Amino acid sequence: MLIRIPPRSRCDSSEITPESVYLSRRRFMGAGAALLGSAALPVWAQAQAPASGYEGVEPGNPPGWFAQKLDGARWKAMEVAGESITPFQDASHYNNFYEFGPDKGDPAANAGGLPTEPWTVKIDGAVGKPGQYSLEDLVQPHTLEERIYRMRCVEAWSMVIPWLGFPLGDLLKRAEPSSKAKYVSFETLSDPEHMPGQKSRFGLIDWPYREGLRMDEAMNPLTILAVGMYGRVLPNQNGAPLRLVVPWKYGFKGIKSIVRISLVEEQPYTTWQNLAPNEYGFYANVNPQVDHPRWTQARERRLPSGLFSPNVRDTLMFNGYGDEVASLYQGMDLAKYY
Amino acid sequence: MIRQPLLRGGVFLAALIPPLVWFYQALSNALGPDPGKVLLDRLGQGALILLLLTLCLSPLQWATRWSGWAHIRRQLGLWTFAYACLHLVAYLLFVLGLDFTQLAVELRKRPYIIVGALAWSGLLALALTSNRASMRRLGARWKKLHRLVYAVLGLALLHMLWIVRSDIGLWLVYFSCGALLLALRLPPASRLLKKLRGTRPAPAQVSR
């Protein structure tokens, strides 16, 4: 099911924009996007000046097919009302992407050289149409949607990021999952040549990075595969050229630079859960009531958080997406399945 | 009269400048979107480095004929404590947002915070008794008390180990330095160090 009218995510009541204002704004945005689309700008100009016009966005170096997909994109298909979007500079220079090093600045410094074009993704396991697909072919049938989501890291910081992508469920359906497909397993590229973190002799992670979702989580319309953000192609440090975004789960579930998607019968191996099972669970749903052993999950630092104006706020159950996803976990003890 | 004024002044400036630079960077948005966390981490690592430097002084003194090392020991120890205090303040301000009820929870539930707090308390005890009056008052017990520094080192390393996420390389560097400095204090090693000094061609007469 594709969401036609995107549900507005829950926020503090003081932040809620009246429905009428909200809807008319969306209509306005839609009209703006349509106008831009019909303006028949040359492809390169669209790539340089994305319709969404965020400030301080470096244009990146998108492949030809991406620029074409941008033309038909549905801008602001989903928003976070009343919360401001994290500046691009911050979202692209404060990253956990351990393939490129342990510090937050390492990915931006080291990921530039990763070749992301051409890129192929292997789809296998319990599907009717397994195969090795070029990224262009994978994305081709889908309309890119701009989804503005909260991103809550398990380390208790958070951002609001405008992703460009399409529902994972739509892609999975095309692969024709069989009745044995109970979970989806994802794998990141293994490329020590370009990923210095994979070369470290003192790394604790068993590369490649792997993540997984239950089938119903994967099919939930909120779950997307992203190829861009801030109206441009994904920067390498943010997981180019293809990454997962699951907004009600901690950020580490959002596996980056995906090369393999497998449909499987058993709950798959996931990297952090395997490294420290008492700290990271398979589900990793954002949950202010279940602490990480090393820090509280009740609150978060919304970045940017100034030195003397710390932007600390309460963390929302399911990161504020409870209306859409709470039913997936009915009857489950979320303190046990964290 | 202050002995070794140049050395002392140099150490003072070298220890004072980094936090000032970091603070300035944080205020001018040069530390990214989460400057508080960056300050916290740099101050924590700074405290650990200063602690290791302090522990270098005795072996250096054994191995060389120069007595100047002893003159900066108290200062380096106090800088270690100062960095640890700033680290703690950064935690209270930027991580907890001065939410002291949450501090009580953290102190009960988080092993790495407990261990950090123990290390800090150890440094506090050492700093309070670092003056000459305490030395005189405590007599022989002073030396015993100040062996606490080894426990502080162990606790600080444990504190940091608990924080390591994906790569243990940097921690291993600190750990190796700490282990080496402790090993140098074992009698066979320290004897060797002292011999090193003895066998050097001695200058005619050292007058102090």
Ligand code: HEM
């Ligand atoms: C009450 C005392 C202390 C508290 C509450 C405290 C708290 C913290 C916190 C919250 C972190 C960051 C954890 C993270 O990355 O998630 C940290 C890191 C660290 N702390 Fe402490 N700490 C204390 C005392 C100390 C002391 C006494 C030392 C050293 C002498 C120290 C050395 C470090 C080091 C080396 C790090 C790692 C920094 C990095 O990852 O770059 N801490 N501490």
